[in-house]
Amino acid sequence: MSVLRSIAISLLLASLPLAASAQPDPITTDLVPLMPVVKTLEADLKLNAAQERVLLAWRAEAPATRQHLEDKLRQQQLRMREAILGNEPRLVREQLKKDLLATEKQLIELTALCVRMLRTTLTPEQFTTVVKAYRAGLHY
Numbered sequence: 001m002s003v004l005r006s007i008a009i010s011l012l013l014a015s016l017p018l019a020a021s022a023q024p025d026p027i028t029t030d031l032v033p034l035m036p037v038v039k040t041l042e043a044d045l046k047l048n049a050a051q052e053r054v055l056l057a058w059r060a061e062a063p064a065t066r067q068h069l070e071d072k073l074r075q076q077q078l079r080m081r082e083a084i085l086g087n088e089p090r091l092v093r094e095q096l097k098k099d100l101l102a103t104e105k106q107l108i109e110l111t112a113l114c115v116r117m118l119r120t121t122l123t124p125e126q127f128t129t130v131v132k133a134y135r136a137g138l139h140y
Helices: 004-019 036-043 049-085 090-121 124-135
Strands: none
Touching: 036 049, 036 124, 049 090, 090 124
């Protein structure tokens, strides 16, 4: 029995470096992901040419910005996790926390800008349709 236990403990210890390097849970920074809903409903919304141009311009720029910020946030999360696990000095952890929160704030602001852009680009009826579809779970 002790041989099996020793083998089990050895296997567990051998797997620890893999567990420690695992990525954190997926980040959920897009608090109100309306753009996937707009894309799904695009034909039903009957967008005019001006609306299509605004949405096209947004889609050309915003996803890259969001991806950059999400990548940065992931790295900051990993760095913070290692600082906590490694018992780095409190001042180091405080700075990492400030940096991480600043990136999260940027992502929230980007989401708010997207919603504002949709509010000003779509008609009130179109926007209401998008929000109702979002709330009904169409974004999943």
